[in-house]
Amino acid sequence: MLNPKNTSIRFTNVSKTFDGNKSVLNKISFEIQAGQIVGLLGPNGAGKTTLLRLLANIQEADNGEIIQPFKSTEIGYLPEERGLYKKMTVCEQLVFFASLKEIPKNQVKTFANKALQKLELEDVTNKPIEQLSKGNQQKVQLACAIVHEPKFLILDEPFSGFDPINAALLLNLIKEKHQEGCTLLISSHRMEQMENICEKIILLNKGKIILNETTQNLFSQNFNNQYFITIKGSKIPTLNYKIINSKVNILKNLELIIECNKEELSILISALQNKGNEVLSLQAHYKSLNEIFIGKIKNNE
Amino acid sequence: MNKILLIIQKEIKQRLQSRVFWIMTLLGPFILSALLIVPIGLQMNSHKQVIIEIGYNREDETEMNAAFKNSDEIRFIPITGEEENIKLQFVNSSYDALLFLKSDTLPKIIQFHNQNIYEAKVINQLQERIFNFYQLKFEKKHLSPELKEKLSALKGKIKLENKSYEQVRHDTMYNSVASSLSLGAAIILYFFMMLYGLQIMRSTSEEKQNRVLEVLLTSMSGTQLLLGKVIGVGAACMLQFIVWIGISSGVSKLFYSHFQLDMYAKNSIENTLQILPNKSQAMEMFHFVEAIQKFNLIGFVLLFLITFIAGYLFYALLLALAGAATESENDHQHLLFPITIPLFISFLFAQNIIQAPDGLLAKCFTYIPFTSPIALILRFPFGLQMHEIMLSLSELFLFTFLLSKYGGKIFKRTLLTHGKKMDWIKILLGK
Numbered sequence: 047m048l049n050p051k052n053t054s055i056r057f058t059n060v061s062k063t064f065d066g067n068k069s070v071l072n073k074i075s076f077e078i079q080a081g082q083i084v085g086l087l088g089p090n091g092a093g094k095t096t097l098l099r100l101l102a103n104i105q106e107a108d109n110g111e112i113i114q115p116f117k118s119t120e121i122g123y124l125p126e127e128r129g130l131y132k133k134m135t136v137c138e139q140l141v142f143f144a145s146l147k148e149i150p151k152n153q154v155k156t157f158a159n160k161a162l163q164k165l166e167l168e169d170v171t172n173k174p175i176e177q178l179s180k181g182n183q184q185k186v187q188l189a190c191a192i193v194h195e196p197k198f199l200i201l202d203e204p205f206s207g208f209d210p211i212n213a214a215l216l217l218n219l220i221k222e223k224h225q226e227g228c229t230l231l232i233s234s235h236r237m238e239q240m241e242n243i244c245e246k247i248i249l250l251n252k253g254k255i256i257l258n259e260t261t262q263n264l265f266s267q268n269f270n271n272q273y274f275i276t277i278k279g280s281k282i283p284t285l286n287y288k289i290i291n292s293k294v295n296i297l298k299n300l301e302l303i304i305e306c307n308k309e310e311l312s313i314l315i316s317a318l319q320n321k322g323n324e325v326l327s328l329q330a331h332y333k334s335l336n337e338i339f340i341g342k343i344k345n346n347e
Numbered sequence: 348m349n350k351i352l353l354i355i356q357k358e359i360k361q362r363l364q365s366r367v368f369w370i371m372t373l374l375g376p377f378i379l380s381a382l383l384i385v386p387i388g389l390q391m392n393s394h395k396q397v398i399i400e401i402g403y404n405r406e407d408e409t410e411m412n413a414a415f416k417n418s419d420e421i422r423f424i425p426i427t428g429e430e431e432n433i434k435l436q437f438v439n440s441s442y443d444a445l446l447f448l449k450s451d452t453l454p455k456i457i458q459f460h461n462q463n464i465y466e467a468k469v470i471n472q473l474q475e476r477i478f479n480f481y482q483l484k485f486e487k488k489h490l491s492p493e494l495k496e497k498l499s500a501l502k503g504k505i506k507l508e509n510k511s512y513e514q515v516r517h518d519t520m521y522n523s524v525a526s527s528l529s530l531g532a533a534i535i536l537y538f539f540m541m542l543y544g545l546q547i548m549r550s551t552s553e554e555k556q557n558r559v560l561e562v563l564l565t566s567m568s569g570t571q572l573l574l575g576k577v578i579g580v581g582a583a584c585m586l587q588f589i590v591w592i593g594i595s596s597g598v599s600k601l602f603y604s605h606f607q608l609d610m611y612a613k614n615s616i617e618n619t620l621q622i623l624p625n626k627s628q629a630m631e632m633f634h635f636v637e638a639i640q641k642f643n644l645i646g647f648v649l650l651f652l653i654t655f656i657a658g659y660l661f662y663a664l665l666l667a668l669a670g671a672a673t674e675s676e677n678d679h680q681h682l683l684f685p686i687t688i689p690l691f692i693s694f695l696f697a698q699n700i701i702q703a704p705d706g707l708l709a710k711c712f713t714y715i716p717f718t719s720p721i722a723l724i725l726r727f728p729f730g731l732q733m734h735e736i737m738l739s740l741s742e743l744f745l746f747t748f749l750l751s752k753y754g755g756k757i758f759k760r761t762l763l764t765h766g767k768k769m770d771w772i773k774i775l776l777g778k
Contacts, residue, residue: 099561099763102565103565104561104564104565104759104763105763118565118566119566121565123561123562123565125558125561125562126558127557127558128557128558129554129556129557129558129559129560129561129562130557130559131357131361131559133361133364142353142357143562145353146350146353146563146566146567147566148349190562191562
């Protein structure tokens, strides 16, 4: 278990321009608590990669203050476009990156083997990168980012190029790192995965932060008094509540999305039962992250 | 420092694992020697007819015309008159040599004013014709058998002596050896600076495209990365040089012993001349061996290595910056052109530098960092002063240092810029 640092990452009025006048980040401020998993979302060209580069110490901000408590050896970085030395073997590659992160010489092999094991790459240890499948190359790239057991992991589009099995492996790895106390910042367009794993969402558009919320708050703020109810049978009941959507599922049961105040929920259930409908399941129906994302971006345009 | 070492190790290892590297390392000296020797050999075998003016007495005209027949190699111009006038005319003429055959007896040594004749074959033909001339001349006078015998004994032993000839021969041979070596070294220098510089440019560009360098920049500064790459590739190149020097010295030792070049050295040439029938050829070899011995080979190799290090670092840093700013082959050409032009120009004027090593052009090129590596190597065998070497190298190292110091930031910035066409002004301004 890593010791999460007490100090958090803090951006205060950070700006970055290119070519002297093209503003990529415009006075952005946010905070990431140590040990948190944060999702960085935004349309293409929003400034996500620049923000990640500032955090990875690759670039420097023009203005503003960045408090970044992690040393360069404590940071793991997975760039959006993957890059490896094609002629090197998987093991050589990991040893090289581990050495760059100042892992003692006598321990680099152990660290490399551990990373290989985590990503199920033991079979290809001695193969040159150019002989690996694209998926395995992606995994090696990820292994390079975690080989030194970083305390802060920056992942830019980590799911791209992964099949569902490897995507699940990556999700497990992220969860594992989180449990170990590692701080994670993930930029991705895979909304369903992001809403499952992230504790906080930062939404960036045109160099500005338009949303910065914990996932819990985000969903509760975007709850529109809609409930997802499954009832036995396929006949749509007549109710005094607005039915947003209805469909018969594979088990020939009816799935309904009904708009109703929280206080009237028991009345709705009684009404359904009174009409002879057996209620199989009931859950609050939140807007998906995808819907929130699209809505926020449209409002910001 | 450890991180620079890691990059250096990686770059060296990457090159040592390449088959092409080892093929070039082991076969390079032979390929380059062949490239240098073949043109020299071809040039040596190309004939040029020399013109020799011969002063004689009018009464020997028949013998003169009979003995001195023109050949492919020599055209004779017989001339009679006052010796002083003939000499004066000769000095102002474009003829290659002048000799006088006015003596009534066959002299062992004939004064020979040579301006331009070095080939043993020509000298042999001339000696033969002189002998025939005297033979015909004496036959006309009905020689006694005793004198005939004395004359026969002189066949092939006539010595054409000219102090200035020996000096000219010696200097010309030295110049020829020195020019060949300096030009050859300049070609190798140019070849390696470009070969390895371009390797850095291409690998930087590739690693920029596939984002490896972006990951490396999370662990090190732009300067560290730039220096690591440049020094690593340079170290592999030095290794190649050391192998080349080893192979070359081994081969030259074999060559020296196989052709028994020791016998043409200064201390043994007198004995050799008595043993060998073809004396002029032996003298030719003597001049060749002496020219090689006169050549400051150790100094030259040392200067070559230092110049290579400085020149390579300078050009490699520039090419690495160009590589960091480019993402395609077209962009490479666009940025490569301004860098290679000065080097190419220094090559274009190589002959001028060799012919006038203390001329204004040679001196200017010595102090311009872009041209100084080639100019230094070309000028060294022709009396380049130590202070000139020191000044030129200091300047080159200073520019290299400044380039590495300020290049690191530019390198990092350009590495992270994608999808933009850049030129040198933008790169150097860090835009």
